[in-house]
């Protein structure tokens with residue numbers, strides 16, 4: 001494997017950091033209530049919206065083109081992103097005091113945890129096998145740029 005310069009992160013390392021962050025937010029939701037819970041839900045939606053967008057913009061097209069069976073793997077991943085978007089739309093439409101809110105939240109959390117698990121155990125290892133180190137670092141810097149340009153999602157109505 002080629003030498004990597006200091007401060008250059010591969011795309012998978014960066015995305016795994018995001019996964020850790022969102023999993024930590026999901027963990028904090030347990031036991032949180034009132035305003036803190038609303039804030040956590042907003043942060044989770046914001047973080048996931050940004051994460052799935054940059055994956056779809058930068059990473060997924062590369063996997064489709066370069067990874068064996070990339071098309072099928074990405075069809076499934078994009079379907080899971082779509083389900084997460086629908087769950088987030090439901091959450092935005094529900095008042096946090098609505099009894100359906102918790103169910104919608106659990107559905108989002110379960111779907112995302114399954115998706116993260118699949119990316120880390122299946123998708124990223126296949127990517128790392130198919131791409132060289134320079135390509136992974138290049139994707140990482142494009143990802144960082146796309147994230148920096150990412151618009152903030154509007155606050156949900158309170």
Ligand SMILES: [Fe+2]
Pocket residue numbers: 052055077081115119
């Ligand atoms: Fe994803």
Ligand SMILES: [Fe+2]
Pocket residue numbers: 015019051055116119
């Ligand atoms: Fe991801």
